[in-house]
Amino acid sequence: MAPTKIRIGCGAGFSDDRIPPGVEIVERGDLDYLAMECLAERTIARETLDRAKDPTKGYTPVLLERMEAIMPPALKRGIKIVTNMGAANPMGAANILRKHAPDWGCPDYRCAVVRGDEVTDIMRAHPELALMEDGAPLESLLPRMASANAYLGADVVAQGFATGADLVITGRVADPALFLGPMLHAFGWSYDDYAKLANGTLAGHLLECSGQLTGGCFADPGKKEVEDLAGLGYPLADVWADGRVEISKTPGSGGRLDVATCTEQLLYEMHDPTAYITPDCVLDASGVSFRQLAKDRVALDGARGKPRTATYKVVVGYFDGYMGSGEMGFAGVNAVARAKLGIEVVKERLRRRGLTYSEMRIDLIGMNSLHANDAALAPEPYEVRLRIAARTTDKKAAEAVGAEVRSLHMQGPTGAGGGVNFGARQILAVKSVLIPREWVRPEIVMERAA
Amino acid sequence: MSIRLYDIAHARAGDKGNTSNISVTAYNDAGWQVIHRELTTERVLAHFRHLGAGPVRRYELPQLRALNFVIENALGGGVTRSLAIDPHGKSLSALMLTIDLPGHNEGAAAP
Numbered sequence: 001m002a003p004t005k006i007r008i009g010c011g012a013g014f015s016d017d018r019i020p021p022g023v024e025i026v027e028r029g030d031l032d033y034l035a036m037e038c039l040a041e042r043t044i045a046r047e048t049l050d051r052a053k054d055p056t057k058g059y060t061p062v063l064l065e066r067m068e069a070i071m072p073p074a075l076k077r078g079i080k081i082v083t084n085m086g087a088a089n090p091m092g093a094a095n096i097l098r099k100h101a102p103d104w105g106c107p108d109y110r111c112a113v114v115r116g117d118e119v120t121d122i123m124r125a126h127p128e129l130a131l132m133e134d135g136a137p138l139e140s141l142l143p144r145m146a147s148a149n150a151y152l153g154a155d156v157v158a159q160g161f162a163t164g165a166d167l168v169i170t171g172r173v174a175d176p177a178l179f180l181g182p183m184l185h186a187f188g189w190s191y192d193d194y195a196k197l198a199n200g201t202l203a204g205h206l207l208e209c210s211g212q213l214t215g216g217c218f219a220d221p222g223k224k225e226v227e228d229l230a231g232l233g234y235p236l237a238d239v240w241a242d243g244r245v246e247i248s249k250t251p252g253s254g255g256r257l258d259v260a261t262c263t264e265q266l267l268y269e270m271h272d273p274t275a276y277i278t279p280d281c282v283l284d285a286s287g288v289s290f291r292q293l294a295k296d297r298v299a300l301d302g303a304r305g306k307p308r309t310a311t312y313k314v315v316v317g318y319f320d321g322y323m324g325s326g327e328m329g330f331a332g333v334n335a336v337a338r339a340k341l342g343i344e345v346v347k348e349r350l351r352r353r354g355l356t357y358s359e360m361r362i363d364l365i366g367m368n369s370l371h372a373n374d375a376a377l378a379p380e381p382y383e384v385r386l387r388i389a390a391r392t393t394d395k396k397a398a399e400a401v402g403a404e405v406r407s408l409h410m411q412g413p414t415g416a417g418g419g420v421n422f423g424a425r426q427i428l429a430v431k432s433v434l435i436p437r438e439w440v441r442p443e444i445v446m447e448r449a450a
Numbered sequence: 451m452s453i454r455l456y457d458i459a460h461a462r463a464g465d466k467g468n469t470s471n472i473s474v475t476a477y478n479d480a481g482w483q484v485i486h487r488e489l490t491t492e493r494v495l496a497h498f499r500h501l502g503a504g505p506v507r508r509y510e511l512p513q514l515r516a517l518n519f520v521i522e523n524a525l526g527g528g529v530t531r532s533l534a535i536d537p538h539g540k541s542l543s544a545l546m547l548t549i550d551l552p553g554h555n556e557g558a559a560a561p
Contacts, residue, residue: 041529041530042529042530133467133468217462217540218460218462220460223559224460259514260460260475263473263475263514263516264460264461264462264473264475265462266473266514267462267464267471267473267511267516267518268462268464268471268473269464269465269466269471270464270471270518271466271469271471271507271518271520272507272509272520273509273511273518274509286509286511287513288511288513288514289513289514290514302513320530320531323533325533359533360533361526361533361534363535365535369535369536370535370536370541370544370545371541371542371544371545372500372501372534373500373545374500387535389533389534389535390533391531391533427530427531428530429528429530429531430467430528430530431467432467
């Protein structure tokens with residue numbers, strides 16, 4: 001019989017999210033489902049490269065550490081799990097879990113894998129597609145393409161659970177869909193029921209960044225207080241079959257869940273509130289309001305939904321050269337002048353080596369590094385760190401930036417200390433295209449013990 | 451007389467590509483009147499222009515006493531490419547709150 005209410009918790013909101021609050025919500029949250037969102041825009045490109053080097057890799061690197069902590073207490077309580085930690089290799093993730101799970105006390109569970117989000121072949125076949133960012137043809141990126149994945153919707157997550165799976169592992173799925181999927185599965189909501197889809201998508205949007213809903217990214221001492229921020233608890237949603245949603249957090253945990261934290265997270269990474277486009281519906285959040293029902297318990301009202309679009313969004317990861325950077329600290333009398341001399345020395349040494357950069361960024365940390373404000377107008381601090389970062393297509397030139405900064409220790413202005421050479425890193429940038437839904441063929445595959 | 455946005459509102463910044471969106475929420479109705487009237491796209495653009503940012507769009511959510519500003523080209527080429535120390539621009543919410551608006555002390559929130 002279909003349930004009248006389910007409870008979905010968030011166990012992770014980014015790939016390196018903290019694990020203990022995820023365990024805590026499993027143990028104390030009285031959950032039916034746990035969703036873990038672990039894929040940023042570009043991380044799947046990095047994972048695709050891992051898979052190219054080793055075909056058994058390509059899942060989120062923290063997968064085993066996180067699942068060793070989460071799976072045993074979750075499966076023991078009958079909590080079903082969905083996560084996009086499959087990244088560029090969902091089946092690889094399922095296989096490696098099966099290998100380790102018996103050692104964690106989880107010998108028996110059913111795992112469904114969602115495949116088909118990877119669309120690199122479709123990209124190569126359609127160089128004429130226009131990039132959403134600048135309208136240029138996709139063709140310009142193809143020689144440098146590292147990955148291409150479509151944001152799938154909640155339907156594939158629901159289909160995963162429909163197999164009877166305890167665990168659904170996906171690659172790229174829209175973040176809110178990880179939460180809407182269990183609702184579609186539990187209640188059988190239809191894609192014509194825009195009001196329910198809107199409420200479920202709104203709940204997913206609010207929950208998908210874990211602690212950002214429950215007092216993270218919020219505290220300002222003396223102004224906006226958060227109780228026991230160190231013990232911040234992750235959020236959960238009670239969802240009824242009629243679409244009603246109330247959100248709360250792990251009982252007894254720290255943090256804060258109220259109209260103010262919900263309002264900030266509602267608009268987080270949202271542009272036009274009347275048209276938040278997901279693969280499942282177009283959410284109109286412009287009339288959303290929040291009702292505080294009790295301490296740390298809020299009801300959602302006013303979400304409206306419009307039909308899903310005829311397209312999937314695809315994020316294309318591509319190589320965009322290298323970035324090198326380094327930092328050095330100065331303190332005491334005349335610290336800022338010495339830092340500025342250090343900057344000029346590094347720039348001149350790079351120039352005399354014949355190294356060139358398409359872009360260079362200079363920061364005085366402590367004065368202008370975060371807001372790029374005019375350092376001349378900032379009060380002179382007791383200590384300051386110079387930071388130099390530069391972009392180039394030449395890996396050696398990128399490596400030279402941090403090396404020259406660090407050598408200021410011995411060959412720069414007096415009193416240079418605390419240097420760091422961050423080395424060079426390859427830049428994986430992303431751009432997007434839209435493709436017709438029918439080009440993408442997602443499939444659900446059961447993973448079985450070898 | 452002027453009033454500092456920090457004293458009447460709170461803010462959060464998010465990123466998509468090279469676009470930053472920053473929500474500004476007033477602590478009370480008096481503060482909402484001030485930000486609704488004075489926190490224009492022109493004022494926001496003037497405060498972020500040194501980043502190479504613009505254009506700016508503004509959306510209103512009166513039932514939440516909130517404005518949502520979508521600021522294009524604010525993230526140094528985008529999260530994945532930027533040379534900035536804060537490529538996501540998470541700290542730009544605090545830059546927003548340093549804006550001074552015409553007004554008296556209306557809307558200031560008691561901590």
